[in-house]
Amino acid sequence: MSNREWPLWEVFIRSKQGLNHKHVGSLRAPDATLALENARDVYTRRSEGISIWVVESNYVHASDPSDSDSMFEPSDTKVYRHPTFYEVPDGIKHM
Amino acid sequence: MKTMDLQELEKRFQEKIDKEIKIEPNDWMPDEYRKTLIRQISQHAHSEIVGMLPEGNWITRAPNLRRKAVLLAKVQDEAGHGLYLYSSVETLGADREATIDDLHSGKAKYSSIFNYPAVTWADIGTIGWLVDGAAIMNQVALCRCSYGPYARGMVKICKEESFHQRQGFESLVTLCNGTPTQKAMAQDAMNRFWWPALMMFGPSDDESPNSAQSMKWKIKRFSNDELRQSFVDATVPQAEILGLTIPDPNLKWNEETGHYDFSPINWDEFWQVVNGNGPCNKERIEARTKAKEEGMWVREAAMAYAEKRALKKTA
Ligand SMILES: [Fe+2]
Ligand SMILES: [Fe+2]
Numbered sequence: 001m002s003n004r005e006w007p008l009w010e011v012f013i014r015s016k017q018g019l020n021h022k023h024v025g026s027l028r029a030p031d032a033t034l035a036l037e038n039a040r041d042v043y044t045r046r047s048e049g050i051s052i053w054v055v056e057s058n059y060v061h062a063s064d065p066s067d068s069d070s071m072f073e074p075s076d077t078k079v080y081r082h083p084t085f086y087e088v089p090d091g092i093k094h095m
Numbered sequence: 096m097k098t099m100d101l102q103e104l105e106k107r108f109q110e111k112i113d114k115e116i117k118i119e120p121n122d123w124m125p126d127e128y129r130k131t132l133i134r135q136i137s138q139h140a141h142s143e144i145v146g147m148l149p150e151g152n153w154i155t156r157a158p159n160l161r162r163k164a165v166l167l168a169k170v171q172d173e174a175g176h177g178l179y180l181y182s183s184v185e186t187l188g189a190d191r192e193a194t195i196d197d198l199h200s201g202k203a204k205y206s207s208i209f210n211y212p213a214v215t216w217a218d219i220g221t222i223g224w225l226v227d228g229a230a231i232m233n234q235v236a237l238c239r240c241s242y243g244p245y246a247r248g249m250v251k252i253c254k255e256e257s258f259h260q261r262q263g264f265e266s267l268v269t270l271c272n273g274t275p276t277q278k279a280m281a282q283d284a285m286n287r288f289w290w291p292a293l294m295m296f297g298p299s300d301d302e303s304p305n306s307a308q309s310m311k312w313k314i315k316r317f318s319n320d321e322l323r324q325s326f327v328d329a330t331v332p333q334a335e336i337l338g339l340t341i342p343d344p345n346l347k348w349n350e351e352t353g354h355y356d357f358s359p360i361n362w363d364e365f366w367q368v369v370n371g372n373g374p375c376n377k378e379r380i381e382a383r384t385k386a387k388e389e390g391m392w393v394r395e396a397a398m399a400y401a402e403k404r405a406l407k408k409t410a
Contacts (some may be wrong), residue, residue, distance in 0.1 A: 004194060004395075006398060023180050026186075027178060027182060029193070030398045030400070031401035034401075035398065042175050042178050042179070043174075045168075045171070045175060046255070062121060064122050065122045065123075066123065079352075
């Protein structure tokens with residue numbers, strides 16, 4: 001048995017023109033070319049996409065979920081970033 | 096991570112589950128939750144892959160080009176299902192190849208249904224109708240599983256499964272409207288697959304001790320017996336449309352419960368097959384082991400080629 005496994009790749013698919021690439025899952029492949037071909041066969045058998053990105057999973061850096069309270073606190077406490085924070089007189093339109 | 100004792104972590108975990116908040120790969124989870132999922136998802140993956148064998152056997156013998164193209168697409172989907180599931184088991188920190196080696200050594204199980212042979216063409220239609228039908232019943236429930244990657248994989252799988260059941264049913268409609276010999280072939284397949292299909296939902300609720308914990312963690316949403324009953328209720332009218340007889344003299348509609356009653360299941364047979372003594376257990380594992388061992392040089396060659404090309408680029 002080989003003890004060197006093919007690296008893991010994360011797969012991102014653009015479902016149609018004008019939309020973002022979205023993470024759909026992962027797969028193993030020896031290189032980027034085969035990762036793209038495998039991604040086509042594994043994740044787009046029913047016209048799910050028109051473009052694929054693959055990124056070796058090693059290169060993905062993620063925030064730590066146990067730090068998420070402090071990480072996202074600054075955005076939770078700034079209600080004035082939302083339009084609903086502001087009062088406008090009755091009868092104002094298009095604002 | 097902030098220091099927090101285990102009890103507090105477990106309490107918070109259960110609160111998330113109760114609030115229907117999905118658990119994602121890097122979130123804290125109890126060891127047992129992780130272990131249960133690794134076991135369940137890898138066995139699910141193995142079932143998809145081993146399940147390709149009985150049907151794959153018929154691809155070259157499909158009765159016409161349309162049926163052949165359909166069967167090929169269905170079997171290819173099952174390979175895809177296996178791959179989505181191996182990917183989601185890896186998000187739990189499990190080693191994909193190690194789970195596969197556990198299948199080959201007999202340590203890991205897979206759905207016992209795939210240890211029955213597909214001996215006639217009618218078996219292929221029946222597998223699509225009953226086996227994929229039972230799998231769908233299970234998998235629809237798993238779409239709401241508390242573990243995010245598993246739940247998302249199930250949503251994709253369920254979308255693909257519905258054609259599997261329909262193509263099987265369509266094929267049986269053709270046989271049942273055909274010659275008396277064709278109809279008899281369909282009935283024979285039904286006779287052999289009905290009980291094993293009901294066994295796919297696993298042991299009765301009072302015989303499956305881990306069920307309660309899985310329900311509490313929302314890995315499972317319905318008990319084995321509940322799902323089995325839903326399957327029987329959904330399938331009986333379909334059999335009537337085909338004009339096939341379900342091989343159970345005690346099967347009858349119960350006005351009071353609003354469900355079909357059916358005979359007790361032969362659990363002896365179930366455990367025999369699960370424990371390796373079904374008609375095809377040996378053959379299935381041999382085929383999977385051979386595929387890995389004899390295909391290893393391809394993996395190694397692809398890796399060597401990739402490394403050579405990477406070197407050239409940096410040179
Ligand atoms: Fe499947
Ligand atoms: Fe299927």
